[in-house]
Amino acid sequence: MMYGEWPVTEQQQHAPTPGLENLLSEERRFSPPPDLATHANATSDLYAWANADRPAFWAEQARQVLTWDKPFTQSLDWSNAPFATWFADGELNAAYNAVDRHVEAGHGDRVAIHFEGEPGDTRTLTYADLQREVSRAANALTALGVSTGDRVAVYLPMIPEAVITMLACARIGAPHSVVFGGFSAEALYSRILDAEAKVVVTADGGFRRGAAAALKPAVDEALDKGPTTVNHVLVVRRTGQDTAWTPGRDVWWHEVVDTASDQHTPVPVNAEHPLFILYTSGTTGKPKGILHTTGGYLTQAAFTHLNVFDLKPETDVYWCTADVGWITGHSYVTYGPLVNGATQVIYEGTPDTPDRGRWWSIIDKYKVSILYTAPTAIRSCMKWGEQWPDAHDLSSLRVLGSVGEPINPEAWMWYHRTIGGERAPIVDTWWQTETGAIMISPLPGGTTTKPGSAQVPLPGIAADVIDDETVSVPNGSGGYLVLTEPWPSMLRGIWGDPDRYVDTYWSRFKGIYFAGDGAKKDEDGDIWLLGRVDDVMNVSGHRLSTTEIESALVSHEWVAEAAVVGATDETTGQAVVAFVILRGDATGASLPADEVAAQLRAHVAKVIGPIAKPRQILVVPELPKTRSGKIMRRLLRDVAEHRVVGDATTLADSSVMDLIAAGLATPKA
Numbered sequence: 001m002m003y004g005e006w007p008v009t010e011q012q013q014h015a016p017t018p019g020l021e022n023l024l025s026e027e028r029r030f031s032p033p034p035d036l037a038t039h040a041n042a043t044s045d046l047y048a049w050a051n052a053d054r055p056a057f058w059a060e061q062a063r064q065v066l067t068w069d070k071p072f073t074q075s076l077d078w079s080n081a082p083f084a085t086w087f088a089d090g091e092l093n094a095a096y097n098a099v100d101r102h103v104e105a106g107h108g109d110r111v112a113i114h115f116e117g118e119p120g121d122t123r124t125l126t127y128a129d130l131q132r133e134v135s136r137a138a139n140a141l142t143a144l145g146v147s148t149g150d151r152v153a154v155y156l157p158m159i160p161e162a163v164i165t166m167l168a169c170a171r172i173g174a175p176h177s178v179v180f181g182g183f184s185a186e187a188l189y190s191r192i193l194d195a196e197a198k199v200v201v202t203a204d205g206g207f208r209r210g211a212a213a214a215l216k217p218a219v220d221e222a223l224d225k226g227p228t229t230v231n232h233v234l235v236v237r238r239t240g241q242d243t244a245w246t247p248g249r250d251v252w253w254h255e256v257v258d259t260a261s262d263q264h265t266p267v268p269v270n271a272e273h274p275l276f277i278l279y280t281s282g283t284t285g286k287p288k289g290i291l292h293t294t295g296g297y298l299t300q301a302a303f304t305h306l307n308v309f310d311l312k313p314e315t316d317v318y319w320c321t322a323d324v325g326w327i328t329g330h331s332y333v334t335y336g337p338l339v340n341g342a343t344q345v346i347y348e349g350t351p352d353t354p355d356r357g358r359w360w361s362i363i364d365k366y367k368v369s370i371l372y373t374a375p376t377a378i379r380s381c382m383k384w385g386e387q388w389p390d391a392h393d394l395s396s397l398r399v400l401g402s403v404g405e406p407i408n409p410e411a412w413m414w415y416h417r418t419i420g421g422e423r424a425p426i427v428d429t430w431w432q433t434e435t436g437a438i439m440i441s442p443l444p445g446g447t448t449t450k451p452g453s454a455q456v457p458l459p460g461i462a463a464d465v466i467d468d469e470t471v472s473v474p475n476g477s478g479g480y481l482v483l484t485e486p487w488p489s490m491l492r493g494i495w496g497d498p499d500r501y502v503d504t505y506w507s508r509f510k511g512i513y514f515a516g517d518g519a520k521k522d523e524d525g526d527i528w529l530l531g532r533v534d535d536v537m538n539v540s541g542h543r544l545s546t547t548e549i550e551s552a553l554v555s556h557e558w559v560a561e562a563a564v565v566g567a568t569d570e571t572t573g574q575a576v577v578a579f580v581i582l583r584g585d586a587t588g589a590s591l592p593a594d595e596v597a598a599q600l601r602a603h604v605a606k607v608i609g610p611i612a613k614p615r616q617i618l619v620v621p622e623l624p625k626t627r628s629g630k631i632m633r634r635l636l637r638d639v640a641e642h643r644v645v646g647d648a649t650t651l652a653d654s655s656v657m658d659l660i661a662a663g664l665a666t667p668k669a
């Protein structure tokens, strides 16, 4: 199978290829295990039902998976496209759905969260415990001046308080904006400003790689950068590190939350009331605040969690390894599982602390039955070797999930054999921050899976692969992945910027949602994701923007110009490789290249966060540009991936590539 008909754009040609060639043979297909085929939550007839009347299908799901304070009478309203509303005249509360109603139904003693701290400390929270904790936190936030509609920034490690805080916000109808703890003070500051947050919830620090890592100093630094709308910083004591304190502004969690009343009445909000903002990288330098609302988002998060993972809340132990700083942590740690009354594991630290068997020991210890993780983690574990998982009993696992980037067939097979014991079906789930919930995925009881393919849109979801002319490509061909019908958990916009929402997602193909991914349909019509076709990179399943990193680099006084590309990387999927031209008069221009690189990497970590640090920084005398001045990233990617440099004839100065490729990495004097 070749990629012959691939539309020719520079990124698409270089999208990571999952190696389709030898994978479409019969022996590389896996039927659902017989017990799942007969007892799965989702059956194949869901597709036909949903297709017959999508809005009616979703309305039925919304009634089944959620409890409404005021029942809705309308499903989808698409009359103001691309601005959708779902269930718009209904009212509900997200925290009530995630917590209280399970207690009321007699499940107060069911474990909601098995927390495992990195140092080995543990904490068990039942649904009744969670109800008390969330109520206390809601009362404390109210006392700190947070009202319905106010925004709360959350900058926490993976500890129960992260989930408690999100639910406490939801309980009073205050949209949360969770900022991943690995982002820098500067990134936090810009997100606080954009959302006009009133309170920041943080911790003194968290445990990572065997040590306490501080978090609060980044909040202090962010709030020192300039005036903000923040009145209070609520601080969880996790590590016991010394923490600078601003009296009046800073308050300890154990002083104001633990002492607050554990009685609180959830505030019913309209289905379209904002539930959260989550910032994600786009093709420009400025991250976008993706806005999700309440009713539609929760419907699809819960529906997909129940059906894609075949959750049986009474017996399953579910574990999603994502941090709440990402959308996966929102939909498949906080909202989906808790709305479904699941028992889940939350783990604070890294997979290799104290040793490379930590994940497998957690699965063994809690008898985890459903595991949801990212290909990059699977590839790391593959590299570490089978002896680590083999030393533990993983026989409790019955469904495995993958998310965040294309899973290469080798990693899929390793996951299937070594982790799933050739028993557990793998669901390769494609979706985005913007889609809010899973969109394309096998159903574990109904789909014959193929290693490396996300395969089919879920019931109620319409996706297609189209060409430049907006024409659906035939089976066997590639193009752009689009979503052709609105869905309940779709983003409702970009915070404060409705025009950017329309431009970014609905303009490339008029009236159709363009996801930014390239994809291919195989001979059966199954979808294979091939990576981003825009200037967004996917490093270890994290979205990073080339432009954002370029801006960070040129903000350093030594740098005159920068170009960033995502180069294929065996473990992280893609890796950031930067090419920089130094200013002739800069101090750096006289330093050795590796010293320059080290300084610039540290600078990127400071501006954006350690996750954005380039793997490699090459100091070059020139950048390859077309006559119109556009940087030809394709050629740089060839260099970064150690390939023969492609066609350079459209360059304004074709000798540039010779200079770069010949290793003339000396700065311009």
Ligand code: WTA
Pocket: 280, 326, 327, 328, 402, 403, 404, 405, 406, 407, 428, 429, 430, 431, 432, 433, 434, 454, 515, 516, 517, 529, 530, 531, 532, 538, 541, 542, 543
């Ligand atoms: C990529 C993460 C291939 C894709 C939930 C998408 C995937 C971006 C898959 C969204 C998958 C996510 N196969 N690629 N199963 N899942 N992606 O917003 O490029 O952090 O556009 O959401 O990740 O990343 P985001």
